[in-house]
Amino acid sequence: MTIAPRYNFEAGTEIAVQGRDLVLRKVGAQGYELADPMGGQTSIFGFSSFVEMMKSGAVTFAPSQLLPEGSAKLRLGGLSVAAQLSDEQQTYGRFHYALCRAIGELHRHRTIVEGNEDFRISIGALNDPGNRKFLRPLVEAFFGQRVHLGAATLKGGQQKGWFLYKGRTLKKYHGIYQGLQDGDDVIAGLATLDHLKGNETPRLPLRLKELMTEAWEEIGLDLKSPSVANVHGHLFALINRENRQRALNDLAALPVPSHQSVLCHRKKLLTPSEYMVATKGERYARNKRGRGHSDVRALMIGEFCEMDECRASLITSAKAKGYWHTLSEDMKKAMEWADEEIRSRLSILVMIDVATRMPLAWVVSRQPKAEATMQLLRMATRDKTRERRIYGCEGDPTPAMGLGMVRNDNGTGLRNVEVKSALMGIAAANTDVRTHASADKPYVERMFGTTESVLFKLLHGYTGRKGSPRKA
Numbered sequence: 001m002t003i004a005p006r007y008n009f010e011a012g013t014e015i016a017v018q019g020r021d022l023v024l025r026k027v028g029a030q031g032y033e034l035a036d037p038m039g040g041q042t043s044i045f046g047f048s049s050f051v052e053m054m055k056s057g058a059v060t061f062a063p064s065q066l067l068p069e070g071s072a073k074l075r076l077g078g079l080s081v082a083a084q085l086s087d088e089q090q091t092y093g094r095f096h097y098a099l100c101r102a103i104g105e106l107h108r109h110r111t112i113v114e115g116n117e118d119f120r121i122s123i124g125a126l127n128d129p130g131n132r133k134f135l136r137p138l139v140e141a142f143f144g145q146r147v148h149l150g151a152a153t154l155k156g157g158q159q160k161g162w163f164l165y166k167g168r169t170l171k172k173y174h175g176i177y178q179g180l181q182d183g184d185d186v187i188a189g190l191a192t193l194d195h196l197k198g199n200e201t202p203r204l205p206l207r208l209k210e211l212m213t214e215a216w217e218e219i220g221l222d223l224k225s226p227s228v229a230n231v232h233g234h235l236f237a238l239i240n241r242e243n244r245q246r247a248l249n250d251l252a253a254l255p256v257p258s259h260q261s262v263l264c265h266r267k268k269l270l271t272p273s274e275y276m277v278a279t280k281g282e283r284y285a286r287n288k289r290g291r292g293h294s295d296v297r298a299l300m301i302g303e304f305c306e307m308d309e310c311r312a313s314l315i316t317s318a319k320a321k322g323y324w325h326t327l328s329e330d331m332k333k334a335m336e337w338a339d340e341e342i343r344s345r346l347s348i349l350v351m352i353d354v355a356t357r358m359p360l361a362w363v364v365s366r367q368p369k370a371e372a373t374m375q376l377l378r379m380a381t382r383d384k385t386r387e388r389r390i391y392g393c394e395g396d397p398t399p400a401m402g403l404g405m406v407r408n409d410n411g412t413g414l415r416n417v418e419v420k421s422a423l424m425g426i427a428a429a430n431t432d433v434r435t436h437a438s439a440d441k442p443y444v445e446r447m448f449g450t451t452e453s454v455l456f457k458l459l460h461g462y463t464g465r466k467g468s469p470r471k472a
Contacts, residue, residue, distance in 0.1 A: 082187040093191035098142035100177035126167035221278040298355040307351040368413040
């Protein structure tokens with residue numbers, strides 16, 4: 001069985017039924033109660049018969065009677081003036097108004113000037129090339145911008161130019177223009193309905209979003225860098241607890257969002273840099289996403305150098321290294337007293353040449369103070385004949401050289417009176433940069449990272465570059 005639709009027409013709506021002008025009194029349980037305003041007779045049309053007459057065209061409506069609150073306001077969904085719309089919508093409203101005025105001039109010219117009383121504004125007439133050529137200069141004059149005959153005349157990709165619509169669209173806006181009432185804002189009535197596009201109903205309930213925020217704050221924003229799956233599992237527990245409380249109050253249960261929804265919610269809460277600070281630490285985020293450095297190009301060896309120190313923690317076991325049997329009894333007792341461990345805190349100082357990306361000097365020291373840095377500078381400025389003999393190099397050794405510019409951080413072993421005086425004595429410029437900022441001295445920091453990955457990590461007992469327990 002088919003249920004006939006029921007239309008909620010306003011009382012007083014003028015409806016023409018088979019040529020008779022009737023006025024709707026009310027919509028009752030049996031159908032539509034229509035009255036003849038001239039004779040006073042009342043007729044009731046059932047819902048099914050009224051629908052059939054609408055399909056056959058026997059029922060028509062008067063547009064002015066269907067819009068008692070104003071055409072522009074009803075069409076725009078409650079807005080009534082152009083100032084409430086965006087600038088782009090207002091521009092389109094002015095363009096459509098220019099089209100409607102030009103169509104009105106076309107109708108007046110064809111019927112009055114040319115005497116063609118049978119001319120009607122139709123889709124075919126508005127598609128006629130002669131009529132379109134007549135409309136274009138008028139639209140340009142009313143609108144104030146160039147208008148093309150069609151979109152095909154605009155070459156290239158996305159365009160901002162204006163063109164005459166096809167006859168169907170022109171007829172649509174002309175019908176809207178004719179249906180506007182006195183006092184309506186014409187620009188608002190002809191504007192596009194961009195503000196009504198899309199579904200503004202939120203897909204996720206507000207309470208669910210609050211629980212998602214709570215889950216990220218409690219679990220996700222931690223230095224252990226939890227995954228989205230960990231946060232989703234905690235959120236699932238929060239939702240179950242919330243749903244039990246909602247069931248007691250006869251409220252609908254909250255749905256469980258997907259992993260992607262949880263991830264998108266976090267991206268709305270935090271920027272990538274903020275999330276990196278929360279999960280990796282401030283130092284890591286500053287090095288990865290901090291501002292860059294003013295790179296100083298170097299073409300000649302010794303022109304621009306960087307030096308830095310790196311602490312290496314080595315905890316080696318004598319038994320594990322295999323030389324326990326070679327120790328004397330007194331040494332073995334001392335080793336046992338030290339809990340069979342030898343703890344050695346070493347610091348590696350390196351100066352790298354930026355032009356060649358080669359190390360000029362390197363020093364391994366237990367206490368990286370001014371004395372170790374001075375030894376580093378002496379090795380950098382002397383020739384490398386000694387290193388050639390020790391390491392068996394085949395090429396010619398690097399001759400003695402001066403230093404043009406040296407960049408280092410403000411470590412106590414690098415920034416002190418002795419080092420500054422020595423650099424000034426050899427006429428070298430010295431620049432102090434920030435500590436723990438790899439972007440300020442990237443070349444030597446990159447060298448330390450490579451050395452750690454290919455050498456230090458393979459040494460027995462290596463525990464990292466920091467003396468204290470590792471933190472993010």
